[in-house]
Amino acid sequence: MRIIKVKDYDELSREACNFVLNNMTQNEKLVLGLATGSTPEGLYSNLVESFKQGKASFKNVISFNLDEYVGLKAEDPQSYRHYMNEKLFSHVDILDENAHVPNGASINIEQECKDYEKLIEDSGKIDVQILGLGLNGHIGFNEPGTPFSSRTHIVDLNESTREANSRFFHSIEEVPTKAVTMGIETIMESKKILLLVSGKNKAEAVAKLMNGDVSTKFPASVLKQHKNVTVIADEDALSEL
Numbered sequence: 322m323r324i325i326k327v328k329d330y331d332e333l334s335r336e337a338c339n340f341v342l343n344n345m346t347q348n349e350k351l352v353l354g355l356a357t358g359s360t361p362e363g364l365y366s367n368l369v370e371s372f373k374q375g376k377a378s379f380k381n382v383i384s385f386n387l388d389e390y391v392g393l394k395a396e397d398p399q400s401y402r403h404y405m406n407e408k409l410f411s412h413v414d415i416l417d418e419n420a421h422v423p424n425g426a427s428i429n430i431e432q433e434c435k436d437y438e439k440l441i442e443d444s445g446k447i448d449v450q451i452l453g454l455g456l457n458g459h460i461g462f463n464e465p466g467t468p469f470s471s472r473t474h475i476v477d478l479n480e481s482t483r484e485a486n487s488r489f490f491h492s493i494e495e496v497p498t499k500a501v502t503m504g505i506e507t508i509m510e511s512k513k514i515l516l517l518v519s520g521k522n523k524a525e526a527v528a529k530l531m532n533g534d535v536s537t538k539f540p541a542s543v544l545k546q547h548k549n550v551t552v553i554a555d556e557d558a559l560s561e562l
């Protein structure tokens with residue numbers, strides 16, 4: 322894993338934006354894996370700014386989001402589809418049909434998972450996958466114990482994850498108990514991975530990732546087996562190393 326140490330969140334967001342823009346320039350068509358949560362928000366606002374300044378176009382970008390809550394419709398303000406529309410898709414020239422987020426409101430979620438895998442496969446697999454890091458080491462919504470051979474699937478969310486994400490909801494009761502997520506193997510098939518970590522509250526997770534063994538107990542540890550991972554982390558996130 323290549324580690325880029327940055328001072329703070331603003332620098333992390335700019336570095337991540339440059340990373341994505343460079344890959345957009347290098348690839349005629351870029352298949353971009355996207356993440357939600359707080360960490361990539363700054364990346365998305367930088368990308369929107371670059372688009373507004375005419376430095377980037379998303380016409381040749383095909384995107385796949387990592388995950389979505391089960392039971393939330395696209396227009397639900399807490400859905401990841403809504404988040405992506407708000408933070409990125411509505412502000413740039415990505416084509417609607419190229420911006421994929423799993424449909425958590427599908428009446429047949431099992432089929433939705435299969436279809437999502439097929440779409441990724443048909444697009445030629447993900448060139449660059451952006452990841453955040455859960456406090457318990459989850460990537461996407463792959464919680465501890467998820468087999469490394471997993472493909473896109475339905476998960477029961479851990480209480481700790483629901484609690485961590487309850488900050489986006491009125492109360493923890495509103496946080497869905499299930500989600501659809503790309504599997505660990507799906508993520509590992511991406512050609513490049515960009516992991517973003519910021520803040521003191523992630524320092525323990527970063528230390529576990531860097532110093533611990535590769536184990537399903539800490540899903541992100543699998544990234545050590547990938548050939549092309551870049552980690553952009555700020556000083557706070559690296560403070561327990």
Ligand code: GLP
Nearest residue numbers: 356357358359360453454455461
């Ligand atoms: C969430 C998302 C992940 C995200 C992670 C970290 O539960 N499902 O895709 O990367 O947790 O989120 P944050 O960046 O808000 O810390």
